[in-house]
Amino acid sequence: MTHNNPPFPSADHDHKHCVSHALKNAEAYCQQQGLRLTKLRHQVLELIWANHQPVGAYELLDQLTHEGRKAAPPTVYRALDFLMENGLVHRISSRNAYVGCSHAGHDHTAQFLICESCGQVAELDNAQIGSVIAKGANQLGFTVAQWTLEISGTCDQCKHRSQDE
Amino acid sequence: MTHNNPPFPSADHDHKHCVSHALKNAEAYCQQQGLRLTKLRHQVLELIWANHQPVGAYELLDQLTHEGRKAAPPTVYRALDFLMENGLVHRISSRNAYVGCSHAGHDHTAQFLICESCGQVAELDNAQIGSVIAKGANQLGFTVAQWTLEISGTCDQCKHRSQDE
DNA sequence: CGCATTATGTTACAATATAACATTACAGTA
DNA sequence: TACTGTAATGTTATATTGTAACATAATGCG
Numbered sequence: 001m002t003h004n005n006p007p008f009p010s011a012d013h014d015h016k017h018c019v020s021h022a023l024k025n026a027e028a029y030c031q032q033q034g035l036r037l038t039k040l041r042h043q044v045l046e047l048i049w050a051n052h053q054p055v056g057a058y059e060l061l062d063q064l065t066h067e068g069r070k071a072a073p074p075t076v077y078r079a080l081d082f083l084m085e086n087g088l089v090h091r092i093s094s095r096n097a098y099v100g101c102s103h104a105g106h107d108h109t110a111q112f113l114i115c116e117s118c119g120q121v122a123e124l125d126n127a128q129i130g131s132v133i134a135k136g137a138n139q140l141g142f143t144v145a146q147w148t149l150e151i152s153g154t155c156d157q158c159k160h161r162s163q164d165e
Numbered sequence: 166m167t168h169n170n171p172p173f174p175s176a177d178h179d180h181k182h183c184v185s186h187a188l189k190n191a192e193a194y195c196q197q198q199g200l201r202l203t204k205l206r207h208q209v210l211e212l213i214w215a216n217h218q219p220v221g222a223y224e225l226l227d228q229l230t231h232e233g234r235k236a237a238p239p240t241v242y243r244a245l246d247f248l249m250e251n252g253l254v255h256r257i258s259s260r261n262a263y264v265g266c267s268h269a270g271h272d273h274t275a276q277f278l279i280c281e282s283c284g285q286v287a288e289l290d291n292a293q294i295g296s297v298i299a300k301g302a303n304q305l306g307f308t309v310a311q312w313t314l315e316i317s318g319t320c321d322q323c324k325h326r327s328q329d330e
Numbered sequence: 331c332g333c334a335t336t337a338t339g340t341t342a343c344a345a346t347a348t349a350a351c352a353t354t355a356c357a358g359t360a
Numbered sequence: 361t362a363c364t365g366t367a368a369t370g371t372t373a374t375a376t377t378g379t380a381a382c383a384t385a386a387t388g389c390g
Contacts, residue, residue, distance in 0.1 A: 007305055008305070008307075036356090036367080036368080038355095038368070038369090040368080040369075041368095056345085056346080057345095057346070057347075058345070058346070070370075070371095071369095071370090072370070072371065072372080073346085073347070073348080074347090074348075074349090074369085074370080074371085075369070075370075075371095077346095077347065077348075078368080078369075082368095093258045093259045093315075094258045094313065096345080096346060096347095096377095111301075113302060113305065113307050115307075116310065122305070122307075124301060124305075126297075126301045128297055128301065129294075129297050129298060129301055132291075132293055132294050132297045133294060133314070133316065136276075136289060136291045136293065136294055137278060137316055137318065140172055140173075140278065140287070140289075140321065141320070141321030141324070142173075142278050142280075142287075142316070142318055142319070142320055142321065143318045143319045143324060144316055144317075144318040145281065145317050145318040145319070146316075146317050146318075147314065147315060147316040147317065148259060148314070148315050149298070149312065149313070149314045150258075150312060150313050151298065151302055151307070151309055151311075151312040152309075152310050152311050152312065153302065153307055153308045153309040153310040153311075154307070154308045154310070155306070155307055156305065156306030156307065159306070159308060201336080201337080201387085203337070203338090203386095205337085205338075206337095221376085221377080222376095222377070222378075223376070223377070223378095235339075235340095236338095236339090237339070237340065237341080238377085238378070238379085239338085239339080239340085239378090239379075239380090240338070240339075240340095242377095242378065242379075243337080243338075247337095261376085261377060261378095
């Protein structure tokens with residue numbers, strides 16, 4: 001299965017829909033895998049998607065609190081750990097921030113395009129990149145366990161926006 | 166110019182030599198570029214290389230202190246900023262740690278092989294990886310400014326070591 | 331030298347993440 | 361249903377990583 005959606009959502013896309021879509025996927029996936037997507041974890045995952053761009057843990061903590069839940073840092077970090085272990089969320093380590101995974105359930109490692117102008121992140125799943133990396137590493141006798149690729153730059157929309165000014 | 170050194174140094178390589186080599190390179194580069202490689206910066210760079218694997222900022226701070234210098238966090242972070250801005254050091258963001266750059270002076274972005282077993286890091290400079298990434302991003306209208314690739318796994322030596330047991 | 335600029339010292343604090351132990355909820359079973 | 365072991369969450373305290381802001385010292389240059 002491949003995703004042909006433009007990786008950076010258009011400005012007027014139906015964001016509510018994409019959030020609920022991601023949540024439904026996650027629910028189905030956890031169901032199928034016998035994972036406990038508890039209320040807290042569900043809530044954190046929803047917040048992450050709702051933010052629509054990488055969110056910090058303490059930002060999530062604030063948002064949880066505003067939603068009326070008593071929460072401390074471990075509350076958030078434990079939920080994040082669960083979500084990351086199960087491929088529902090990725091950490092953008094160059095930003096200490098977290099994003100929902102667009103291909104949850106697939107076996108994949110993460111590749112991100114991070115727009116410096118709008119702050120949005122798009123997740124790639126480019127097989128060619130993966131295979132070139134594997135090849136390069138294997139040539140050196142290195143066995144790859146996992147990897148992260150974080151690409152900063154400017155997305156298409158922001159380029160056009162800046163031309164309009 | 167290309168480097169054909171094995172990226173993970175052999176166990177018995179002359180480490181003192183590789184440190185002094187890196188320092189000489191850095192000195193020459195700064196000279197040539199009119200950059201001020203002050204005593205502090207030189208000292209920090211030397212410590213980074215001497216550690217022989219990624220080092221945390223506070224670890225460097227300790228080491229500086231043990232060498233008799235009065236230092237506080239900003240001391241180290243400012244030196245690191247200088248060294249990173251000028252391509253003499255890279256930050257491994259998945260580890261909050263810093264390593265000397267093996268190709269200082271070249272225009273390149275960083276690709277790291279991080280051995281989970283011995284903790285050592287090798288820096289790649291694989292043009293093919295770079296071009297595949299650029300192509301993948303450009304196809305999506307994304308303009309790449311810079312990127313980091315951090316690959317975790319097991320290096321050749323550690324694989325063999327574990328077979329011997 | 332005298333001045334402007336850059337680098338470093340110093341203090342305080344912000345931001346991110348974890349340890350350790352107490353309590354609660356949950357799933358399976360007698 | 362009540363019992364029990366496990367997993368999840370609550371709670372407090374603290375570790376780790378990184379910056380802000382302002383003072384002082386060193387450096388390069390006219």
